[in-house]
Amino acid sequence: MEMYLYIALFAPLAGSLFAALFSASPKTLIAGIVPSALLFVSFLSSLVLLVYVMGGETVHVEMMTWMATGDLYIPYGFLVDQVSATMMMVVTIVSTIVHIYSIGYMDHDKSFNRFFAWLSAFVFSMMILVMSDNFAGLFIGWEGVGLCSWALIGFWYHKESATWAANEAFIMNRIADLGMLIGIFLIYWNTGSLQYDKVFAAMSHVDIAIVSTIGIFLFIGAMGKSAQFPLHTWLADAMEGPTPVSALIHAATMVTAGVYLVVRANPIYDLIPDVGYFIACLGAFVAMFAASMALVNRDMKRIIAYSTLSQLGYMFVAAGLGAYWVALFHLMAHAFFKALLFLGAGNVMHAMNDELDPFKMGGLRHTMKGTFIMMTLASVALAGIFPLAGFFSKDLILEVAFIENHYILYTVLLLTAGMTAFYSFRLVALIFHGEERYKLFGFHPHEAYKYMLIAMSPLALLAVIAGAFKMTYFEMVTKVLPMTEYHVHNPIVYWIMTIGTQLFVIACILYAYRKYEVAKEDKKMEENIGYKILWNQYYIPHFYEEYISKPYRELSRIFWKDIDMKVVDATVDMVANVFYKTGEKTRGMQDGNLSSMLQLMVVGLVAMLALAAVYSIATVLVAG
């Protein structure tokens, strides 16, 4: 099995390096095909490993030492257990599809080869992240995906907005990474190791306050990667990257790393339910908060990004409440349909010459039938309509909240579900239904390459059927995660809840259709203060710019110009100048006049005599 593990892990790296060889040359098709093929190999290996671990076995290898000093010992260790196998499946499936899709999507881009190099590198980092058997290894992947995300968001580096977004993403993530790093330090100094098994085993002996601190710091790390409030702004801006990147990184895989971390560290979070509850609350808040911003946004990709954010919130609710497997399940299902949604959006963008405003589209269902169907499917799944994947995973989270007696959370999530349905279908309606408004803007849409659609189809399929694997999955994953089944025991309540939710969601969908089938600009609504707040993303980016970035820039300038130059350095120069200036001022004493020289000598004599007189008088007085 170790061989499969290594294949699964290093195939993406090989693909990346292969593509990197061509990175300076113009488009080479093979630079896209080889990484895709290698990813497929990686997928197959992951599948083998999945089958293997479903039998209850795990694979654990230690490749070599990374760092060892003092008591610290960090190996390159890899662990494939049920949790990581799930993640590996998600990562490899989505990434393989995105790769193949990208061959078409990036067809005309001059940096085609570079794109694949980075994309595969990302997959490699992600694999390290999920497969590592210790926190340090996780951190490697953690930073690695951050790097690739940076490079891919800023892929079109000539665009100011893209590079700005890339840097923003990187820096925001770094803020969170600091928390994670502190968490790791705490773990090391309290347990003496960073290996998952040893840490978790030792955790029960650690003071609970410290465990809480560890939990909080690790979660801060998770907040950055998973773009939780208040570090969420980068995700929407990250949509500056190519759409396949959004699909892979900013929907399916990297952003869920935070959830994965919490799930992975479940023995820690089990000890500290209060922190878990906080996570859940924050998750619920973010779910609703992000959904609300998606309601009014007029940027197709941003809407989907907010939706991702919102769904991440759901996952954190589940993870925070201890329903780790539920979180992971939603993570998986979400990966499929969200990636699908993004890829569909990519098709639309292609058709519309990278136009992102859905108000400029409409009626595309005629020209882009395949895309229309797949995006609708994905939206339905996202909205959580039976029997698609979203129903099984998302409703389960609602149930978890309900069963754990967190009714407020439940209500928030329920409302969010409605909002989700609304904005998803607002988007679908605006893009695919109604008048063909794009004609006014002179677009000539066309369907995407066929093989792109075919590449997307497995995702569509999974979006539809993933729910069916719920029990198999449950069986498998609970071998490492706490086995809690979440059932509403009262069947009446259960049915009322389920059907009620479904109805509520459908109502929202219908409302969205009614309102946006004919897309007319609602001036009155736009005047509304609530709308303005939502439109401006609660003014948070504004706030960050005004009260963090600008002061930072300003402070930096002050530090340099005013403090470093005018205080610190000037002090040094002043010390030197004091001597020099004293010299210049007093050199006049040596005026070349013999008389003053002689006087100076007498001055010296008299001064010494004066001292002598004082001293001898003092001595006489003391003696007398």
Added chain:
Amino acid sequence: MFEAIAFYLFAFLTIAMFYITVMSKHALYSMTALAAGMIFISAFFFILGADFLGAVQIIVYSGAVMALYAFGMMFFDSTRELKEKTTPSLLVFGLGGMAALMTVIIVAAPIVSDNIAAAYPIVEGVGNTQAVGMVLFTKYLIPFEVAAVMLLVAMISGIVLAGKKMDISLTLVEDDEIPQHDKEKEKAES
């Protein structure tokens, strides 16, 4: 009694003479006062029984030194009134006064010591000159010889500096011009 009168008299005279030397605007007055002061000083030597010293004082100072100065003065033509800019007089007098005052304060105290023993005691009944000669040519023979060398040096210096050798500076003349000067010099000498 006699000693006291003599002391105060000559003290007053020397102080006055030296004061004139220092303060006078006429170089000639200064010189005369200096010479007078030096002779008065020899009086102290005689009072104190240092006859030899007194004689030397008169011979060397009033005879040799003052003669030299007189010649110098004629050479420099400084017999006329001196135009000196003695501006910061307060400082000068202040410093001089302070130095005197403080030294006097300390020096006026009596010396308390039981350990003073004359290394070369003045023997009763022996003439001062003889005693001095005895010490000078035993104990102080070396300093005496060195002083002789010093006088030789002074003589050489005086001759070299004031003589013709300094007239043309080889330091300031480029090397290729020097032979000409040498020739000119030879001519002038012959």
Added chain:
Amino acid sequence: MDSILTILIFFPAVAGVLGFVVHKDSIRAYGISVAAIEFALSLVLWMGYDPNVSGMQFMESIPLIPEFGISYLLGVDGISLFIIVMASFFTMIGIATLGETKRIKDMIITLLFLQMTMIGVFASLDAILFYVFWELSLVPMLYIIGAWGGPLRIYASVKFFLYTFTGSLVMLVGMLFMAYFYQQATGVWSFSLLEWYRLILPENYQLWLFAAFFFGFAIKVPMFPFHTWLPYAHGQAPTIGSVLLAAVLLKMGTYAFVRFSLPLFPDASVFFMMPIAVLAIIMIIYTAMVAYAQEDLKQVIAYSSVSHMGVIILGTFALNVEGIAGSVFLMIGHGIVSGALFYLVGVIYDRRHTKMMREFGGLASVMPRYATIFGIMVMASVGLPLTINFVGEFLSLLGFYKQSHIMTLLAGIAIIVGAIYMLAAYKKVFFGEVTKEENKKLPDVNKREMFALIPLTVIALWLGIYPKPILEPISNSTESIVQLMHDKAITQEAKERIPNLVDEMSISRTSTQEAH
């Protein structure tokens, strides 16, 4: 093999003297060969080094002034070994890739002398010998900055010289005091570090001596607020000067902390740990912010050096194996990375004769290879895992976390602010449209430059991925220093702060000893 250190130190100097005879057309080849031989010798040293021994190896000792205890005492351990190798490596690639330089002969000879002093500093185990090389290293650097530098070069070089010189004179007084105390204790004068290590001083003596040494070291490092010579020196120095300054010369200060301050004054180290940590944190955050405000690319990197040196200092004063080993490793890491970054700035400066970031933009499309290598180095500088700097930064911060949580949290801001200025600079230079006409035709890195950059890149990644070959010897030697500190510590606090490795690692051994 016995006198390899002597050969390492004086071979370049002798070669430098002989170099005066070499014709200036051939001097480059001469310089390269000498530096290559020197590098090969340093590799021989490495090969001959036994990584399992924690103490000094290749010791040489010749009494110079016996009655005053000054001797020619050399030796390396894991801490100094790699800095020596790095010094010879950088000199080699520095000479090999020297661009068009006026008076190249002088330059190469100066570099060879500089190499002598650099290696001498790290190989000396006698305080005075150390001081000799320490001071002597100023002279070639002064000349390099002053003769081949930018418009403000004289100001910069003199400032560099005087500032460091002043600091080290205070240090000299400290050394003399140390020797005096040794003489008081044992009756003989000695400047041998190994002898000094055995001396346990009362705490108040330690505090004063620590302060005296601190002046010399802190200015060299340079620590805030003594850092202002550095931006000038870097800003004005020619590329090769900046590279060597950043890569090797700055390490003298941090190395000296590990070699002198910690083992000689364990209690004072504990006493001053927090103030120094505060300074280190100011260095980290403040200079990072200053770096962010810079307009000159080289100044960004210069200030970033200060910021990184803050982390090294912090790691050193963690006073445990993790922190010290990490900081020593970070010395290597920072040497490689900042050396490479300065070299990269030199590459662009050679082409455009400006280092102002606003003059560039969009270079990623014009010079893709350059952008790639620069990007790798930026990421290494930012401390991304699997690059060389991460290992050191991680261990340093990890180590210091044991001593203070809050301080480490603040110091950890390094990874944020570091990313901010580095990415901002990278963005300004490489991203965006090519706006300047003269930038459109810039040639990418050429073979000669590649010769320097490829090895550096490889090392930056290799040691990030597999630091063991270096980290292990460092770690071994660090352990002996930490143990020494623990044994010497007098105050209770120091005993607690500095871990006792014997207890932890081989309880059985000590218990058997007690049984005897």
Added chain:
Amino acid sequence: MLEPVNISLESLNLSTLTPMLIPIIGALVILCIDLIKGGLNKSLYVMLSLLFLLMDFGSLVDFAQLFSENGTMMGFFDVMLIDGLAIIGQLIIVVSSMLFIPLSLTSKRFHEYSYPEFYALFLFMIAGFQFMVATDNLILIFVGLELASLALYTLIALHNRNKSFEAAIKYFTMGALAAGFFSFGAMILYALTGSIEINQISAVLAADEYSNIGFVLVAVTFLLASFGFKLSLIPFHAWTPDVYEGSSAALAGYMSVVPKIAAFVVAMRLFEFLVHSNVVWLETILYVLVVLTMTLANIWALVQSDVKRMLAYSSISHAGFVMAAILIGTTQANSALFLYWVLFAFSNLGAFAMLWVNRQKVLVAGQDSDHPFEKFAGLVRTMPTAAAIMGLFMLSLAGLPPFGVFWGKMYMIASAVSGGYTVLALIMALNSAIAAYYYLKLIVFMFMKEPVYDTDKAIHMVNASMPLKSIIGFATVFTIFSVLFVSPLMEFITALVYNSGY
């Protein structure tokens, strides 16, 4: 009636006079040769002087040998005192003189070297300094001092240009004042103790337990003023820069070394017992003098525009630095003084000799003194070796290891440290840092600036000749490899100093 005195020749110990007699004889020989046949080439006189100095050196080495066997020797009614200090002092004087005298073999002709009187006076001067250090009799010290000084005034003036006369007159006048101070100080000591021999003075004072402290202080004040003048301690330093500037570079270098070491030896004899007498005043006043001299001289050196003047201030500062040894007063410090001075002598003479070989007779346009900094701008282009050597001397003077003066500095600071003078040690160290600036200034000019004077005339090395180059080379080698000589030198010095009771 006086009794006749019977003195055996052995008890006179006439041999103690040999080191002084040799130069005197040499001087007389030179004068006689000139008398017999004038117009001989200067090289003859140089070599003769060198030969006599060599003999002098030999006799001193002999004395060093004798001293190590028999200890201190007294001679001639105890007027001559040959102890360790005297031997080291004379050795330094003679060796420095040997380094100096070949500097007159310049390729250009200068006034003083064309006359044999110069060499005769030079040798007389050396004899004067030797007498000064080889006695503890205040009279002989005074006479020796004046013998040397009078010769020196003339040597300066013999350079024969306006500035040198000005220098000589200034030096002479201030010297006369200093002589007055000396005699007044000696008079008070005599009044106090009835003796003019330092040994007895100290014995009497110690027996009285310094009860007449006022007198002691006045005496010390005047003596300090007098030796402060010789050692150019601030505020008695004012002559130094002007005299150095006025005299030839070679002589300036000589003056910065030899008269001072003679004065140091006497100062050590005079003040050491007082330093150990716990008179706080003396410690304070010396402390102040030392610190003032070091610091102010450094500060003034910073702003000089002429290298020779800069070096003048620098030598003041060095003297202050070394004066600290007398303040500290331990054997270690006193040994360090001599070590420092030996090392300093080589570097400083080397530096002045470098100026000397660069001395041109006619100043080019824009040049207003002999050796302005601008003259050396860009020297590394035209004469890299010369620049390197000059740079080396500057670095050595700045106290950069491992060059000569550093070891002296180190010993000096070490003795301050072990003498308990912590603050003084720090001040000394920091002063070295200030000093580094002006030494560096010359290096900056030589190595980092473009030439300033646009002239086709050679202005560098115009005065160089083989002997000069050899002297400079010798000084260079000594400066670079001084570390090898420090240990034996120190051993030698410490033995001599310690056995003399200092």
Added chain:
Amino acid sequence: MMEIGLNHYLVLSTILFAIGLLGIMRRRNLLMLFFATEILLNSVNIAFAAISHFYGDLSGQMFAFFVIAIAASEVAVGLGLLVVWFKRSGSIDLETLKSMRG
């Protein structure tokens, strides 16, 4: 007061010395300056003779003797210098001695 002791002479000597100092500081004519230096040495001679007298010791007289010798030689050299200077500058005023400064 009437009994003349050593202190009287010392005080006298001091006063004369101070007058000499005054002259040295005040005089701007080189020749006059030299006069002042003579006063300094002479004042000391009185004290030496007095001490010698009161202690019954000859060393003081010796010292005074040598001081006189020294003073005489100084005059010779000093006048030599003055003569040269006067030949060059035509003046023995201190104001002419100002070419070096700073």
